Amino acid sequence: MRKQRPIGWLPTSLLLLGAFYCLLPVIWVLTAATKSRAELFTSQAFTPGTGLFGNLSDLSAYRDGIFWNWMANTALYAGGGALLATVVSSVAGYALAKYQFPGRGLIFTTLIGGILVPSVVLAVPQYLLLAKLGLADTYWAVLLPSILSPYSIYLARIYASAAIPDALLEAGRIDGASETRLLRVVAFPMMGPGMVTIFLFQFVAIWNNFLLPYIMLADDGKFPLTVGLYTLLVTGANQPALYNLVITGALLSIIPLIALFLTMQRYWRTDLSGGSVKS
C-alpha cells in the first residue's frame, strides 16, 4: 500500500495553468460563436452573446449550405481513409511481425522511410501523376494517398508482436488452420484494440490535413473543412461581416473530434515503443 501523500499545490497549480492555456482558445471560440455581428466587436471577450442561432443559420445559408458539404466531405475522407488505412496497415504489420521471409528488414525500413519524406516533395508529383490519370480534383485524389500510413504500419507491427503469441499461431498451424484463417480468427481479434488506436490516429491525421486537399482539389464542393475554412477566411479577410461565419465554422469543425476524444479515451494509447503492452 502506498501511504497518502499531501497535496502538492505547486505541481497542481502549474498543471492547471497549462490546462487553462490549452483551453483558452477553445473557450474563446465557444463564446465568440454565440455573438451577433455587432456584439463580436463591441462586447467583452468570453461573455456569451445572443447570436448563436443567427450565426448557425447564416453559415448554413452561405452559398447554399456549402459548409455542411465540407463537413460531409471531411467525414468521408477521414472515415473512409482511416478505415482502409487500418486494414492495409494491420495486415502489413502482422506480416512484418509474425513471419520470417527474405527482404523483411528492407521492406520494413523502406515503408517506414515514408514518414521521413517531406509531404510537399510527394504532394506536388502526386498531383501531377493523378492529373495524368484524370483523378486530380476528385474524391480519390484525397482518399487514395491517405490510405498509406507508414506510422500506422509501424504501430501495427508493434501491436502484432506484442498481442499475438507465436505459440498460438503454431498451435493453429498444427491443427491445420490455413494462414488466411489464422489472420481472420487469431490475428484480427487479438489486434482489435490496437487497430482502434490506429484508426483514431489516422482519422485525426486525415481530418486535420490541409496540404494534400489544398493541392489536389480545385472544386470547392469537394473541399474538406480545413481547406473550406481557409478559403472562407481569405474571402472574409476584407469583410469583417464574414468573421462570424469563420468563427462559427471553426467551432463546428472541432466539435466532432473533441467528442471522439472524450468518448474514446481509453484507446488513445501513445506508447510508441510499446512499453506498456503486457505480453
Add this chain to the structure above:
Amino acid sequence: MARARRGARASRAGAIPYLYLAPAIALFCFFVAVPIGYTVYLSLRRAKFSGLGLGKGSRKEIFVGLDNYRAAISDGEFWASWVRVLGYAIGVLVLMLGLALVFALLLDSATVRFGRFSRIAIFLPYAVPAVVATLLWGFLYLPSLSPIHDLLEAVGITGVDLLGPGTVVFSMANIAIWGGTGFNMLVLYTQLRSISRDYYEAARIDGASEWAIALRIKVPMLVPAIVLTTVFSIIATIQVFSEPVTLRPITNALSSTWSPLMKVYRDAFVTGDLYSAAATSIVIAVISLIPSLGFLRLVRRRAFGEDV
C-alpha cells in the same frame, strides 16, 4: 517489452507475407516511390520555348542537368526561408518538448490533484486542425477582437502588434506549441506509467526527494521516448506550412516564401515553374534527411531489437 520475439520460427508460409504486404507496397510505390522518381526527373529538365512561345509544339522539355539545382542553391530567398524556419523551429522544439516533459513529470507525481482533468485539457489541442488552431489564435491576435490586447492594455502595455514583422514569428510559434505540447506530453506520460513504481519506493526509502527521483530516475528512463518525440517533432516543424499560409490573409508580415515549403508551393502552382519546384523539393528532402537517418537507426534499435 514489445520486442519482436527473437527466433520466431521461419514458417513455411511461402508467398503469404508478401501477399499481406502487397497493398501497402503497391500504395508505397505509387504514392511515394514513383513521385520521388518523377520529382528527380523533373528537376533535371526545363521548358524551352521556341519562337514566340505560342501555339502547339513551341514548348519543348529539354534536359538541363543540374542547372535547376544550381539555381535553387544560389537563391538567397530560399536560404533566408531556411534561416527563418530554423529560428522558429528551435524555439518551438525547445519550449514545446520542455513543456511536454515538465507536464508529463508533474502528472506522474503522486501529490498532484485534478491530474485527469489537466491531462485531457492539455491533450485537447491535438484534436484541433492546424488551420483551425491558426484561425482561433489569429482572431485572438487581432486588435479589434483580442482579449490579449485588452489584458496588455490593462497592465499598461499599449501598441503591441502581435501580427507585426517582428512579432509574428513568436505568435506563430505559440500556435505550434499550443497544438503540439499535449501529444508529446501524452507520449512521455504513457512511457512514465510503464516504469515500475518499485524503483521510486526504493529511492524514497533511501531518502531521495521527489525532485531527485524525477531527475535521476524518471528522466534517464524517458530518454528513448524523448529522442523519438524530438525526431518526430523536428520533421514536423521544419515542414511548417499550414500556419503561415493561414495567417497570411490577416497579416502583411509573412511573405509568400516565408518557409521553404511555401516556396515550393509558389513555384509549382503560382508561378507554374514545376522544374524549379522539383529541384527545391529535392534539396529540402536532402536537408531533412539528416535528422531522418538518425531516426531510422533509432527505430531499428529501440523498438524491434536488432532483428530488422
